[in-house]
Amino acid sequence: MEKELRLMKGNEAVAEAAIRAGADGYFGYPITPQSEILEYLMEASPWKTTGMVVLQAESEIAAINMVYGGAACGKKVLTTSSSPGISLKQEGITYIAGAELPCLIVNVVRGGPGLGTIQPAQSDYFQAVKGGGHGDYHLIVLAPASVQEMADFVGLGFDLAFKYRNPAMILSDGAIGQMMEKVWLSPQQERSKSVPAWATTGKPSTRKRNIITSLDLDPNAQEVFNQKLIAKYNEIKEKEVRYEELRCDDAEYLFVAYGTSARVCMKSVQLARAQGIKVGLLRPITLYPYPSKRLNQLADRVKVMISVEMSAGQMIEDVLLSVNGKVPVHHFGRMGGIVTNPEEVVENLKSKIIGG
Template identity: 70%
Template structure:
């Protein structure tokens, strides 16, 4: 048991970042994710691994520092919460356009605008459909426990470098602020060499590496876009992640991620006491969304309740996946309010079973 630590989700991300061999962190404080940088500063990673931790003057500065550092082939990350992530959108689009690997953590809170510091999941559209301009996608991972906050960091870097694509960990204030026990992987060394495409100084034996998201030649730029889309297709084919909980022999399912997925697990316990056979389908990769898998589980169900801390965003993808085969409804709370497990059972009865 010695190897377990008790930590907040935010602290776990920070520790995992040091252990994953991150070269640089650039960020700006915002509740409910400030513990990420707070922990990094206290841990002195510059002494542990040589990792750079820098508080920028704003979120716009952080994301552009990330662009520069990622361009040099380094393993780099930033973290923020909803309003801060909105400020970063231009930079995120540039990172996607320049095909730069990096990790962006959003410990989301309720919106719109400055909203609230309490948890929210209303950034789903922004994260999965492209919050910035242009045809691009982030790979989006949604942890539902402190352990996953830690585990997804190195997973995110692997995906980012495999596809030269920014990866987002989309969490929320509840997972960020709660403590659970967590076990960490061993310290990974920081990368000694940079990938071939990185701008690390041209040597006489090769052409210059150019990193840009600008191309004024429409034909060439279309070819680039087609290449990007092919990459996204490959990611959709190969990188779908999900978990089914208590899904044997069920009539109904909740579809939920992050904090909502945790609350739904309690709702399942309560519903089963009343003899309602309900399970949980939990998308872990929000993009690529597990369309095929949700479609498949729908074949043996009578109805699905999509539960989110939003007005209903992911439910659109669930409906696309189910394609009209069975009833799909949304239940959610907004503005930082969190549904009770009982409330979700009631919604299942009203909107799906009785409806």
């Protein structure tokens, strides 16, 4: 089967990719700017073709708990939302992490705090990569910078989630969710018939009962579990770091940017290079695990790093931890739902950093 070329919104690409990845279930609740995902799925009606269940829940809270229930049956399930809705899901997400269940959560980020704006932002970085809900846990966080990656990371997210029995998140934003680009779609994958050994599907006489829970009243046992999670996260940090470099070889200045900001910075690199400024871009593709080792290596070569993000400066903290004082790190970005433009990124570099 060959790949198929389509012109799609990022949100539509997530929906179509979920069907094609052989997802078993989608549970969601409408919220701008990602409602197209649920709309697309209802129109596509995959329960008639692949057998995929699609349900509009009564709330984001119900939706994430449906994901918990489905994931605990060993099924490939996902939910999608945007910032205020993702905040509501945090309780369910920490239970999913605590029960070590695989699932996919997509956050098409909008500006905040509170009800905020419906325009794109990157101000949910802390929430996505540092935990988000209560307790010591991490999600595997993927940051798409194109409609193509919106589609590709659905399959990748499921693969990583099942490999590590850990929830995975696609941290997108309203720009990538809403913009249209060409996208190569993978052929339809069959829904998996295999049942993981830990899944609750009814206890046959041949095995002990399976219990999905995040509760352990014995603090000693709970600490052993916490240590098990840390060991898993360390393995993820060792094996799953993904990033992309642009013109880093001779760079004196380095932009660090993900998602929409990375797309902006690709243009900024071009503009600055045309003016003789040696600048490069490191684009983290995984935000957890973070490409810290690579940034630390690059800190030996560049003069300054600039964390470009549509937030008050969140990812900059991970850049600072990565370079560990080797080079100065600055932040530049717009907030409130405003997308940074390539010219102002270059202007900031020239006036505040090179000239400053």
